[in-house]
Amino acid sequence: MAQTPVTPGYEVDDDPARIDVDTAYAFLSTEAYWGRWRTREDFAEQVRTAWRVVGAFDSDGKLVGFARAVSDGLAIAYLADVYVDDAHRGHGLGVALVHKMIEDGPGREFRWMLHTSDAHGLYEKFGFGSTTAMERPAGPSRRPIS
Template sequence: MTTYDLDDDPDRIDVDAVWAYLSTEAYWGRTRTRADLEAQLASAWRVVGAYNRETGAQVGFARAVSDGVALAYLADVFVLSADRGNGLGKALVRTMIDEGPGSGFRWMLHTSDAHTLYHQFGFTTPDSTVLVRTPNR
């Protein structure tokens, strides 16, 4: 990880870079508007950005929603394709869930890919106590 910096400063997030990825490449982000994303960023409990140390460009991102006490939801984790394969996805997840103020929380997420990544951090298939209400869209 010598070529990247991870930072949880919300003021450092490049909203244009996050929007560019979520609105064109992320299967889960294409139904949102830019205003939706900006509202999510404004209300996020925590954000973590990954930045190229040489250029300062944002190359990765993760967002969390939380009650700040015991429960958090991990969302919008991505690394640009050119920067994958360097352990940056693992570093983003580790920074968000294990190295921050929510390290003792119960974490949740929804994903249809990257299960191997998330399993490394203790995420498992939910048991019969979990119910989910999907949006009516």
């Protein structure tokens, strides 16, 4: 899949030193339906220990999009926390973030997984689809083992 170009003035980079944890946390803790349960410290630890992180940056170098992955580094990876700030959508950044993470990184041949409730179209472009996978939910909503 050829990478969709981003609008001039934006950049996508996988340098972890460029990730502004406070900016990403501000979005994920208030705007993302999947990320509101974490504390800032939880999120900072997730970024610190991520296998890879990718950021989208505006012309001033401000973080306007983000993605992270966890992996065993050999065969399997999980894509998480993908977002583009509302004010910067429509510039190809979502596709560029996922492309940089999956197609341009060391995990190109891995089995990738993710969860989404609303972005199926984006991920289908990268070959994600329904599988026969099973999942054990997290937290107190899980039924007791009998």
